[in-house]
Amino acid sequence: MSDAHSYSSDIAFTPTVKAIQARKGSRDAYAKQEARGGWRTEIDENLAAFLADTNSFYLATATADGQPYIQHRGGPKGFVKILDKNTVAFASPSPTTPATGNTLRKEISRRIREPISS
Numbered sequence: 001m002s003d004a005h006s007y008s009s010d011i012a013f014t015p016t017v018k019a020i021q022a023r024k025g026s027r028d029a030y031a032k033q034e035a036r037g038g039w040r041t042e043i044d045e046n047l048a049a050f051l052a053d054t055n056s057f058y059l060a061t062a063t064a065d066g067q068p069y070i071q072h073r074g075g076p077k078g079f080v081k082i083l084d085k086n087t088v089a090f091a092s093p094s095p096t097t098p099a100t101g102n103t104l105r106k107e108i109s110r111r112i113r114e115p116i117s118s
Helices: 015-024 027-035 045-053 101-113
Strands: 056-062 068-074 080-084 087-090
Touching: 015 027, 045 080
Parallel strands: none
Antiparallel strands: 056 068, 080 087
16 A cells, blocks of 8 residues: 555646756645645536636647647637636637647547546
């Protein structure tokens, strides 16, 4: 049995990142946040209300080897829908926009292969 804890920040802060944080002096602050329960991992009422009112957001993911991929999404207020406490849905770009469905399909494919949480 392991004594290791699992924190929501473990997704972003790999052991290597935590070592860099320790070396640069920021690890203690992050460790205190983790000790208080870390960052939220579910959509609460406040976040749902914020997303319902937005007309723009950035979607960021990373490949299994850490390569980031960030893209902008925009639309009229209400284009973001909350399906449940862990699922956000949004309309695909119009076929006339430069970011046609190809980048979205690539992103969805990546999310299926590399889910954000276990």
